[in-house]
Amino acid sequence: MTGQPDGAPCVVVLGGGLAGVACAHRLGDEGIPVTLVDRHDYHQFQPLLYQVATSQLPAEDVARPHRTIFREHPTVEVRTAEVTEVDVEARSLTLAGGDVVDGSHLVIAAGGRAEYFGVPGAAEHAFPLYSVADAERLRLHFRELFVSAGKDEQALADALDVVVVGGGPTGVEVAGAFAELTHALAALGDIPRPGRIILVDRGTALLGAFSEKSHRYAQERLTKEGAEIRLGTGVAAVHPDRVELDDGSVIPTRTVIWGGGESAAPIAAAAGLPTGRGGRIDVRADLTVDDDHPHVYAVGDVANIPSKKSGRPLPQLGSVAQQSGRWVGDNILRELDGKPAHPFEYKDKGIMAMIGRNAAVAEVGKYRHQVEGPVAFAAWLGVHAMLLSGAHSKTDAFLAWAWEYFDRDHAAVVESSTTPQRIAWGDDAADEPHISVEREPRSVDVGHP
Ligand SMILES: Cc1cc2nc3c(=O)[nH]c(=O)nc-3n(C[C@H](O)[C@H](O)[C@H](O)COP(=O)(O)OP(=O)(O)OC[C@H]3O[C@@H](n4cnc5c(N)ncnc54)[C@H](O)[C@@H]3O)c2cc1C
Missing domain, CATH: 3.50.50.60 (FAD/NAD(P)-binding domain)
Structure with a gap:
C-alpha cells in the first residue's frame, strides 16, 4: 500500500x-x-502514430519514458x-x-x-492504430509483405493494397500517408506500381465533424494522392486476405487498418x-x-x-x-x-487533420473558420506543439522536424525506411522507451453497451 x-x-x-x-x-x-x-514505461503521442506506421518516424520518437518526463518532479512516483x-x-x-x-x-x-462494433474478424485481422506498438506492428507487417513478395509481380500486387476503415481524421490521415508511401516506393522502383488505398466509411462524407468545404477538400486531396473513397458502405467482415463490405463487394487485401471507432x-x-x-x-x-x-x-x-x-x-x-x-x-x-x-x-483549439504533404485542413476560432494547406498545417503544428510540450520540453525539435516533413519530398525519406528522419529530442541515449510489439493484455476485456 x-x-x-x-x-x-x-x-x-x-x-x-x-x-x-x-x-x-x-x-x-x-x-x-x-x-x-x-x-508502459513511456508516454505515447498518438497524433504521430501514422508517421511511425508509414516509416516516416521511428517509434522511439513518439514515445518518451515517464521517468524522463517526471525527472524534475521528485514527488511523482511512476509504476510500470x-x-x-x-x-x-x-x-x-x-x-x-x-x-x-x-x-x-x-x-x-x-x-x-x-472499437470493432462486433464486425466478424476485425479484432483478429484488422490493424488498430491506438498505440506505438500498434503502429510498429503495422509498419513491420507492411514491410514484411512487400519484402517477402520480392520481385514476384502478382505477390507484390496482392501485398500492397490497403483498406482503411473509417473516414474520420485517423482514417483520412492514415490513408493519405499510405498513399504517399506506396507512391514513393513505386517512384523509387522498389515496387512495380503504387498499392491501391481504399478508404471505406458508412457515412456520406469524409471528416464528418468538419464543414462541407473540408469534406470536399479531404475527398479531393485523398483522391489526388491516389486513394479510392468508398462512402455509404460499411465493413461486414474482415478475413486475413480480404474484406467483405455491406454492399456485397469483396476487396482482396492483407492489410486492413481500423480507424472505425474507439x-x-x-x-x-x-x-x-x-x-x-x-x-x-x-x-x-x-x-x-x-x-x-x-x-x-x-x-x-x-x-x-x-x-x-x-x-x-x-x-x-x-x-x-x-x-x-x-x-x-x-x-x-x-x-x-x-x-x-x-x-x-x-x-x-479547433479541429484539424493532416492529409499528406502540403495538405492539411483546420477549422479554428469561434466560428470554425476553415483554412487549408500550409496555413492549416501551421494551426495543426501550434496545437500539437502545445500538446507535446506536456511530455517533451524541446518542442522546437518537433517544429523543425514537422516543417521539413510537411515540405519535403518523402520519396527520399522512405527510400531507406530503416533510417527515417528523426526528431532531435536530445534525450539521453539511456532514456529509450521499452517498446514491445506484443499485443496488450485482454484479460480485463469487459463488454459494454
Ligand atoms: C491515431 C490517432 C491520432 C490522433 N490524432 C490526434 C490529433 O491529431 N489531434 C488531437 O487532438 N487528438 C488526436 N488523437 C486523440 C488523442 O491522441 C487522444 O484524445 C489523447 O491521446 C487521449 O489521452 P488520454 O490520456 O486520455 O489517453 P491515452 O493517451 O490513451 O493514455 C491512456 C494510458 O493509460 C494506460 N492504461 C490503460 N489501461 C491500463 C491498464 N489497465 N493498466 C495500466 N495502464 C493502462 C495506457 O497504457 C495509456 O498510456 C489521436 C488519436 C489517435 C488514436
Whole structure:
C-alpha cells in the first residue's frame, strides 16, 4: 500500500497518456505526492502514430519514458504495471502481481481502445492504430509483405493494397500517408506500381465533424494522392486476405487498418461506475465520477466529459485530454485548500487533420473558420506543439522536424525506411522507451453497451 497513513494527500493516477501526465505534472509542480501507474514505461503521442506506421518516424520518437518526463518532479512516483482492478470505494488500484496502490484521491485516465462494433474478424485481422506498438506492428507487417513478395509481380500486387476503415481524421490521415508511401516506393522502383488505398466509411462524407468545404477538400486531396473513397458502405467482415463490405463487394487485401471507432479502455468497465457512450465513464461538470465518490475523477478519452456550452460529451481529442487532466490537478489542489471544485471549461483549439504533404485542413476560432494547406498545417503544428510540450520540453525539435516533413519530398525519406528522419529530442541515449510489439493484455476485456 502506498496511501499516506497520516491522512496527507497522495494522488493515484491510472494512465500516463496526455491526461494522466498533465494531472501528475500539475500536482507535482506543487509538491503533492502522486503515484502514476501505466502498463508502459513511456508516454505515447498518438497524433504521430501514422508517421511511425508509414516509416516516416521511428517509434522511439513518439514515445518518451515517464521517468524522463517526471525527472524534475521528485514527488511523482511512476509504476510500470498492468492495472487489473479499480476500487473506487478504497480509491485503490490492484496491479498484476497483486500489489495494491491507494491514495486520498484517484484519477482514472486510462484512455481508449479501438472499437470493432462486433464486425466478424476485425479484432483478429484488422490493424488498430491506438498505440506505438500498434503502429510498429503495422509498419513491420507492411514491410514484411512487400519484402517477402520480392520481385514476384502478382505477390507484390496482392501485398500492397490497403483498406482503411473509417473516414474520420485517423482514417483520412492514415490513408493519405499510405498513399504517399506506396507512391514513393513505386517512384523509387522498389515496387512495380503504387498499392491501391481504399478508404471505406458508412457515412456520406469524409471528416464528418468538419464543414462541407473540408469534406470536399479531404475527398479531393485523398483522391489526388491516389486513394479510392468508398462512402455509404460499411465493413461486414474482415478475413486475413480480404474484406467483405455491406454492399456485397469483396476487396482482396492483407492489410486492413481500423480507424472505425474507439471506446473506453476495458478497465473503465471494471471500475463499476456508470458508463455511457462508448463505454466511457460519465463524469460530472467538475470531472468527479459521482456524488458518492467526491475524490474520484475520470479524464481524457476514458470519460464522457460534458461540454459546458451544450452539455454534450466533448470529443476524444488530445487538447480535451490534456486540459481535463490539468483541470483535475487544479481541482484537487483547490480541494486541499478547502475550496470547491470548479466545473471544467474547455478552451476549444479547433479541429484539424493532416492529409499528406502540403495538405492539411483546420477549422479554428469561434466560428470554425476553415483554412487549408500550409496555413492549416501551421494551426495543426501550434496545437500539437502545445500538446507535446506536456511530455517533451524541446518542442522546437518537433517544429523543425514537422516543417521539413510537411515540405519535403518523402520519396527520399522512405527510400531507406530503416533510417527515417528523426526528431532531435536530445534525450539521453539511456532514456529509450521499452517498446514491445506484443499485443496488450485482454484479460480485463469487459463488454459494454
Ligand atoms: C491515431 C490517432 C491520432 C490522433 N490524432 C490526434 C490529433 O491529431 N489531434 C488531437 O487532438 N487528438 C488526436 N488523437 C486523440 C488523442 O491522441 C487522444 O484524445 C489523447 O491521446 C487521449 O489521452 P488520454 O490520456 O486520455 O489517453 P491515452 O493517451 O490513451 O493514455 C491512456 C494510458 O493509460 C494506460 N492504461 C490503460 N489501461 C491500463 C491498464 N489497465 N493498466 C495500466 N495502464 C493502462 C495506457 O497504457 C495509456 O498510456 C489521436 C488519436 C489517435 C488514436
